[in-house]
Amino acid sequence: MLQVTGVVRPRPGGTLNVDLPTGEVEVAAESVVILNESEPPPFPLNDRADGVDESLRLRHRYLDLRRGAMQRNLRLRAGVNRSVRAVMDAQNFVEVETPMLIASTPEGARDFVVPSRLHPGEFYALPQSPQLFKQLLMVGGLDRYYQVARCLRDEDLRADRQFEFMQLDVEMSFADAQDVMDVVALAVDAAVVGATGVSIGDIPSITWQDSMERFGTDKPDLRFGMELIDLASVFASTEFRAFQADAVKGICVAGMGEASRSTLDGLVDRAKSLGAQGLVWMRVRDGGVLEAPVAKFLSEEEQAGVVATLGAVSGDLVLIVAGERRMANEVLGALRLDLGKPPVNFSETEGGPALMRFVWVTDFPLFEKVDASGRPTPAHHPFTMPHLDDLDLLDGTGDELLAVRSQAYDLVLNGWELGSGSVRIHRADVQSRIFALLGIDAQEAQERFGFLLDAFKFGAPPHAGFAFGIDRLVALLAGEENIREVIAFPKTQSGSDPLTGAPGPLDPIHLRELGLALPARPKK
Known part of the structure; x- marks a missing residue:
């Protein structure tokens, strides 16, 4: 590290560099002082760090x-935080900090827990969200x-x-879903x-x-078409089992339509790995003729119906999945993303x-879903x-x-769920x-959520809210595929921190203070 005085x-003509903030000037040095020495860095500090192992990057x-x-x-990221705060302040929202050490409550994922020194054998949980406190x-x-x-x-990374x-x-009293969605849209627009520079x-x-x-x-990527089309009317009287x-x-x-047979076989294998019994592919030739091993089992009327219903033209490829409706939708939805996903980086x-x-x-x-005992699982939270x-x-x-609809809403950007909310x-x-439908009886509900149920007895207003991920939004704006x-x-995909060595063992004295005893660790 050098201190240069001058x-x-x-810059002289021909030496300008418009790609640098200082590309139009130079310093005529009069003195140079070494402020600190440096070892050679373990990897090149270029812009993209191409080819550098991520664990090495995170270690340093x-x-x-x-x-x-x-x-x-x-x-x-800092700019996004400033933008959303400015919008919320302008809309007369109050910023309130909620606790980090709370009781464990079911919110869909595993809690991180913190043992209590003052209450041996008892634990705090770290918040999966401020859900109950904002209510x-x-x-x-x-x-x-x-x-x-x-x-x-505590979930897989x-x-x-x-x-x-x-x-x-975000949480609002005397508000419906549209009220919340309008406010969130203002905040997201300000960030973007x-x-x-574009609204x-x-x-x-x-x-x-739909x-x-x-x-x-339920996380549609609208950057391209290739929508799933229902072919039930085409095959209403089909003899093809x-x-x-x-x-x-x-x-x-x-x-x-000219994809190789190995490519098509790969698509079939992919569909089967997702739960389909198989995948029917058909090449579209001139005149709307379908070329495929199964074409001989379909009538001319059915073949023409496929081409017309899908809007296919010569040179296209048709993919069909049959079976249970949700499975068919999800398999084709995954293939749609595999085959049609555009680049992530907007700027390029x-x-x-x-x-x-x-x-x-x-x-x-x-x-x-409903388990074997007939007990349902909440799609969002209870x-x-x-x-x-x-x-x-x-x-x-x-x-x-499963037919009961919720007053829940998600915001999706290019196939990524940015956040979700609901009327509470x-x-x-x-x-x-x-709670009763979820198998939580009155006694358990009072033990785990008594503070919330008691609060509701004192005239709780109708309210609704939302939360969206800052990390995901910034990653998409930056054109990054990984929020790390x-x-x-950040942590690695295995949940470790190469920089600090976390997670790691605790000192035995600390464990005794917390009233914890751990089984002996196997020798490496």
Whole structure:
């Protein structure tokens, strides 16, 4: 590290570098002082760190942060935080910090737990979200709350998931879903405008059911078409037994009609790995003729119907999955993403920020599955208000409960779930009813959630809220495929920190203070 003293002057002609902030000037050095010495860095500190092992980068994260890409990403993140805070403040929301040491509550993932020294054998949990506390704030009269909150979930890591993550957390009293969605859209738009200079405009909305039918997922990527098409009418009277199924769905892959047989076999294997019995492929030739091993089993009318219904032309490839409806949708939805996913980096593709496709997904099922005992599992969390038109359906049993819609809504960007929200249950009787369906009896409910149920007895207002992931939004704005690239000190995919060595063993004295005894660790 050097300290250079001298005269700043314009660069001579022919030496300008417009790619540098200082590319038009130079320093005529008069003195040079060594402030500190440095060892050779263990990897090149170029912009993208191509080919450098990630564990090496994270072990020396303080050096990795010197790279231009990391500097830009962290400054972008800071700008996003400033933008969303400015919007929430302007909308008269109050920023309130909620506790980090809380009681363990069921929110869909495993808790990180903290042993109590003062209460041996008892534990705190680190918050998966501020969910219950922000509902209590509504009871307490703070009718517009927000927080840039740190949340922690002990779940398997992947490109868009870390143990620790930051979210913009919002709650509003006397509000419905649309009120919350409007405020969140303002915050997201401010963040995007600050990063790209382009407004996101109005965000379209699609129901969960339509999203599953058209895109095979509740996180639709709208940057490209290739929608799933129902072919039931085409094969209503078919003699081809494979298509005599609960659902027959298809997609048309433009220009892929000349794919090699090995490529097609790979698609079949992929479909089977996702739960399909098989995958039917058909090449579209001139005149709408279908070329495929199964073509001989289909009538001319059925073949023409496939081409017309899918809008296929010569040179296209048709893919069809038949079977149980949800399976068919999900398999084709995955193949759609495999075959049609455009680049992640907006700044390096034609259209720039215009390739950001936001969409609200609404009317999720209240429950996502029913176990062998007939007990349902909440699709979001157990504090989501059922759709008012479906309250009577709560009297059903087993799979009948899967028809109950919730007042829940997700914000999706390019196939990534940015966040989710819902209208909350504000009545103790409805909350107790949901707990009972989930197998939580009155005594257990009082033990685990008594503070919330008691609060509801004192005139809790109707309220709704939302939370979206800051990390995911910044990653998408930065054109990064992994949120580790926009977090200063992330964990590896295995959950370790090569920089500090976490997680690691505790000193035996510390364990005794906490009243903990661990089994002997196997020798390595």
